[in-house]
Amino acid sequence: MTxxxxxxxxxxxSIIAGALLALLIATANAVGIPPAxxxxxxxxxxxxxxxxxxxxxxxARAKRxxxxxxxxxxxxxxxxxxxxxxxxxxNADELVPHFKPWIxxxxxxxxxxxxxxxxxxxxxxxxxxxxxxxxxxxxxTRMLVYPSVWLFDxxxxxxxxxxxxxxxxxxxxxxxEILNLVQ
Amino acid sequence: xRMNSPTVDAPIHRRRVVLGLAALPLAVAPSAHAxxxxxxxxxxxxxxxxxxxxLRGRLFGARTIDAASGRVQLIAPLRAAYxxxxxxxxxxxxxxxxxLYVKRLHLLVDKNPSPLAATLELTPEVGxxxxxxxxxxxxxxxxxxxxxxxxxxxxxxxxxxxxxxGCSAPPNRESPELIGKTIFKLPxxxxxxxxxxxxxxxxxxxxxxxxxxxxxxxYIPSYFVRTIAVSYAGRKIFDADLDFxxxxxxxxxxxxxxxxxxxxxxxxxDSKERHYTGSLQIG
Numbered sequence: 090m091t092x093x094x095x096x097x098x099x100x101x102x103s104i105i106a107g108a109l110l111a112l113l114i115a116t117a118n119a120v121g122i123p124p125a126x127x128x129x130x131x132x133x134x135x136x137x138x139x140x141x142x143x144x145x146x147x148x149a150r151a152k153r154x155x156x157x158x159x160x161x162x163x164x165x166x167x168x169x170x171x172x173x174x175x176x177x178x179x180n181a182d183e184l185v186p187h188f189k190p191w192i193x194x195x196x197x198x199x200x201x202x203x204x205x206x207x208x209x210x211x212x213x214x215x216x217x218x219x220x221x222x223x224x225x226x227x228x229x230t231r232m233l234v235y236p237s238v239w240l241f242d243x244x245x246x247x248x249x250x251x252x253x254x255x256x257x258x259x260x261x262x263x264x265x266e267i268l269n270l271v272q
Numbered sequence: 273x274r275m276n277s278p279t280v281d282a283p284i285h286r287r288r289v290v291l292g293l294a295a296l297p298l299a300v301a302p303s304a305h306a307x308x309x310x311x312x313x314x315x316x317x318x319x320x321x322x323x324x325x326x327l328r329g330r331l332f333g334a335r336t337i338d339a340a341s342g343r344v345q346l347i348a349p350l351r352a353a354y355x356x357x358x359x360x361x362x363x364x365x366x367x368x369x370x371x372l373y374v375k376r377l378h379l380l381v382d383k384n385p386s387p388l389a390a391t392l393e394l395t396p397e398v399g400x401x402x403x404x405x406x407x408x409x410x411x412x413x414x415x416x417x418x419x420x421x422x423x424x425x426x427x428x429x430x431x432x433x434x435x436x437x438g439c440s441a442p443p444n445r446e447s448p449e450l451i452g453k454t455i456f457k458l459p460x461x462x463x464x465x466x467x468x469x470x471x472x473x474x475x476x477x478x479x480x481x482x483x484x485x486x487x488x489x490x491y492i493p494s495y496f497v498r499t500i501a502v503s504y505a506g507r508k509i510f511d512a513d514l515d516f517x518x519x520x521x522x523x524x525x526x527x528x529x530x531x532x533x534x535x536x537x538x539x540x541x542d543s544k545e546r547h548y549t550g551s552l553q554i555g
Contacts (some may be wrong), residue, residue: 227353228353228354229353229354231354231357232354234354250349250351250353251351251353252351252352252353252354252355252434252435252436253353253354253355254436255436256435256436257351257412257434257435257436263434271350272349272350272351
């Protein structure tokens with residue numbers, strides 16, 4: 090039996106090549122926490138005027154596995170988010186082992202989701218950003234900044250006051266400061 | 273390190289200090305600007321910086337500054353919630369008596385375009401020379417306090433603070449009619465003859481001049497509180513010479529000693545030469 094390989098028509102080949110290139114670019118600029126960190130991705134439930142992120146499943150898993158939560162709020166159209174995600178991707182070999190005590194939760198939002206539109210659900214209660222921050226004693230109430238990170242224990246108790254943005258932990262050394270709760 | 277330099281009585285004018293540093297980069301606006309991640313992260317809280325070496329010469333000449341005496345302490349977070357509003361607390365480990373007292377406090381942010389955020393001229397009437405306020409910190413920087421005693425000694429403490437921004441909405445500018453409103457509050461009832469804590473807030477945008485209006489795509493002109501003079505029953509408590517390194521709605525927590533019922537009063541002037549007053553009757 091002989092096998093013949095039929096090459097596609099040149100036009101079709103250029104389309105395939107273009108599609109592959111687009112896929113490569115999309116992968117290089119992928120939105121969200123890199124897969125190496127095994128993030129628990131949470132997409133919002135969008136209803137009229139609000140995007141609601143449910144932390145319930147992440148908390149349940151944190152309790153089951155006795156792990157801490159590293160909750161990341163990123164926006165698909167936020168350049169600072171891409172910068173942090175690219176930093177994580179670039180340093181995954183070094184950083185992923187240090188994330189082992191953590192469950193990384195990736196809340197996927199957009200810049201148009203402002204503080205009055207963003208809701209966090211825990212169990213039966215869904216609070217908007219400001220009310221949620223006040224309920225956990227977080228100082229970042231005045232302004233919603235993308236990206237943002239929260240550190241929680243399995244009971245949703247904040248482990249450390251975090252800064253707005255991620256620009257102060259975009260080196261390996263500083264990311265480790267955060268994971269080690271250095272204040 | 274101990275000092276034996278003479279006292280310098282003339283107040284130090286911050287405008288002179290700004291000049292040589294105006295070209296430093298700035299992204300103070302709490303909007304979509306950020307300090308670059310990856311700046312030096314292993315800097316010690318007590319380290320010096322090139323900016324500080326320059327400032328030190330301009331502000332204090334060759335006078336010795338004791339950074340190890342523990343006479344003054346600066347408390348600030350390594351990473352604040354917002355770089356535009358970094359809480360700092362100055363604690364003086366020295367009783368404020370007429371014989372020896374903290375006469376002047378200089379609050380500096382090494383890397384800010386206008387590093388001298390505040391100069392406070394104190395009297396023994398503060399009772400205890402502790403102050404709290406909020407600062408804009410533009411990028412990774414040391415924040416310093418230099419305490420000048422009535423005998424001429426200079427003491428210093430510093431903290432290294434890391435800040436950066438992200439994507440966010442611009443600050444609220446919806447209530448211009450409230451600009452200048454000056455409010456006193458006492459967190460605890462006053463104690464006659466003893467240091468009593470008070471909070472002073474001036475509602476003011478304290479615009480830096482470096483912030484872009486996202487709608488007009490024009491820079492918002494610099495507009496900030498320049499001076500605050502606080503008195504009680506007609507006696508000076510402290511005078512503050514300020515700059516836009518102080519956060520929006522400048523807030524100061526301070527102490528004063530009420531010897532009898534009287535009026536706590538603040539006289540405020542901003543960079544447009546507008547004057548405001550606030551007062552609170554005590555007792």
